[in-house]
Amino acid sequence: MPSRVARGLAALRRGTVLAAVLGAVALAPAASVAQEASEERADYPVVLELYTAQGCASCPPADDMMLELAARDDVIALALHVDYWDYIGWADSFADPEHAQRQQRYARRHGHSTIYTPQVVINGIEIVEGFRVMQVMEIIGEQLRRRPDIDMQLARIPGDRLQIEARPYDHVAPVLGMASRRQAMPNAVVGTLSMGDAAASPEAAVPAAPPSDAIGDDIYSVQMVRYRPFDEVEILSGENAGLQARYANIVIDWQLVTTWDLSSPLEVTVPLAGDDPVVVIVQESGQGEIIAATRLR
Numbered sequence: 001m002p003s004r005v006a007r008g009l010a011a012l013r014r015g016t017v018l019a020a021v022l023g024a025v026a027l028a029p030a031a032s033v034a035q036e037a038s039e040e041r042a043d044y045p046v047v048l049e050l051y052t053a054q055g056c057a058s059c060p061p062a063d064d065m066m067l068e069l070a071a072r073d074d075v076i077a078l079a080l081h082v083d084y085w086d087y088i089g090w091a092d093s094f095a096d097p098e099h100a101q102r103q104q105r106y107a108r109r110h111g112h113s114t115i116y117t118p119q120v121v122i123n124g125i126e127i128v129e130g131f132r133v134m135q136v137m138e139i140i141g142e143q144l145r146r147r148p149d150i151d152m153q154l155a156r157i158p159g160d161r162l163q164i165e166a167r168p169y170d171h172v173a174p175v176l177g178m179a180s181r182r183q184a185m186p187n188a189v190v191g192t193l194s195m196g197d198a199a200a201s202p203e204a205a206v207p208a209a210p211p212s213d214a215i216g217d218d219i220y221s222v223q224m225v226r227y228r229p230f231d232e233v234e235i236l237s238g239e240n241a242g243l244q245a246r247y248a249n250i251v252i253d254w255q256l257v258t259t260w261d262l263s264s265p266l267e268v269t270v271p272l273a274g275d276d277p278v279v280v281i282v283q284e285s286g287q288g289e290i291i292a293a294t295r296l297r
Helices: 004-014 017-022 023-042 062-071 097-109 133-144 179-185
Strands: 044-053 075-081 114-116 119-122 126-129 150-155 161-168 203-205 218-234 244-260 266-271 278-284 290-296
Touching: 044 062, 044 133, 062 075, 062 244, 075 218, 075 278, 097 114, 097 119, 097 244, 114 119, 119 133, 126 133, 150 244, 150 278, 150 290, 161 218, 161 278, 218 266, 218 290, 244 266
Parallel strands: 044 075, 075 244
Antiparallel strands: 044 119, 114 203, 119 126, 150 161, 161 266, 218 244, 218 278, 278 290
């Protein structure tokens, strides 16, 4: 009999989970738009971060959406489990305090006073409630039509190492950097807390910014992410008591590799232990726009 993980991965490949939960007809228009773009943009995928919690009653629809998105090549969907709802009655077994810190940095960047679950961040610049599946799909379709800035290649090399090679396309001028991109986001606030509209419940206040929020103007961070493709959890207490939950693309490690000013091609190798998929993203300083991402499964 196939293992639990094997059954789960088979379900991801079939892409039937979300249709069963939310209805294939409801998702068809947005999925069709995204699919048309995906044929040309699979090499330049959209990065979607879902902030979720096993103990959050509002999160299962977003978690089911992740099962569908995990099967797509044109989307890198990453589930970052947070621990700030553990007190409700169930401790999330995948939670990492650093996930909430990353979520807080996005809130400060966009002038929000709260964070919440389920929350989706797309390419570092679009924030939406995670249960608004149609809106999420529409934004993915819009982001897939963007012109790519970076060509990036990954390769596993002997000695349990990852080779990262990246170069900006000719239309990208390093001197533009963060300052010009920030002009396109007039509400962005880097390194300070700006009060904004309250977000959907459940929510938590965003603390003051730590010094590490920004790296520096015109500098981009190159980050490496590892994730577990699938797992199941039987939730025994709390708001989701009795739920046999299925989760996709669970982030287990997220770290800074190096910084890059785009003035010359990037070539770097880093340790890479284990067989878990790896994602490398290039993100604007101050945890802004993700301008490139690629993955090895």
